[in-house]
Amino acid sequence: MSDPPERSASDPDEEIMGATYRALREHGYADLTIKQIADEYGKSTAAVHYHYDTKEELLAAFLDFVLDQFVQTIHEVETTDPERRLELLLDQLLLAPEDHYDLSIALLEMRSQAPYEAAFAERFRQNDEYVRYMLRTVIDDGIGAGVFADVDAEHAASALMTIVDGARTRTVVFDDAAALETARRAADEYVDAVLAEDA
Template sequence: MADADEEIMDAIYRALCEHGYAELTMQRIADHTDKSKATLHYHYDTKEDLLQAFLEHVADWYESEIVVDSADPETRLRSVVSTVFDRAEEDRGEYPTALLEIKAQAPYNEAYRERLRTLDERFRRTVAEAVRDGIDEGVFADADPHGVARFVATATNGGHTREVALGEDPAETRTLVETYLESTLGIDFDGEGET
């Protein structure tokens, strides 16, 4: 069902962009695929189950896009920044709003909260490991890897909220994150070695 899953995840993405979280239904998701609503219910009992699977899909996508297998910690860290902000600059439509709507449901939906927590933990772990490796190799200035990871995750999430609520360009948050990493770790985002 791998291809079917990918098609369903794409349908959720398109339905979220078009209708937002509040107006999202199983039928509207089915309308964006060649599957029936009954077929969706066969694989996923509820809209919430579909959205949990979608959040896991988003987490897997980010992990697959980030160059985590590179031996070079700077390449890995640059990959994190590029993956997050290149995607944010591409998805300036309704998707960021729909994703924020899902995040807003987390205080009331334990399953969403757990999926979002897992995504956050994966993201922070990836950043912290790259920072730790860079410090160990003498590539980065000494810093607290977990503190750096927390700042990057917090700034990224805050930037997402500012984009949706205030119309702020994701490039502003990218500049903030890059400036922080430059001053904290000594990376030159304007120099060579960019991914």
């Protein structure tokens, strides 16, 4: 009923998301404390607890915040030509993370907590389902247009996401941005040799 019709630029909730973002990039997830978020926020820890009752609730909201942003960026890929569109999607999935390396670390930490945090698991699952849907659709379009062979699009999308997640993990664990390029090349080989009509 009395929903705030618009939020000012200094909306506390959004500022806390920004503070959490900075705290996560600086300290990682495992060592993250409400104190660190409060410091970035410039207020007391009680102020943070005023807006988010528990740490878990705050971090679930943060995942929504950051995964929504991610969905936005891949939603900006507007090309309709299947081959080109698939390439651009893979670019977004595999090359963009370079710009957010510190966050990638924290995100892998959070992913590894999915088995213990249902709120995390649900959000990562939804995000993965959405990206896989995007891939499946473009592959199906390509099959319809005759540029891709009549493969199992669902499986092909999962295969590409496996490469994407492998790249993300390897980038963090081996502190090696080249893992993204290796994966990009592997994804291309997969598209060219398995999906492409002639092969």
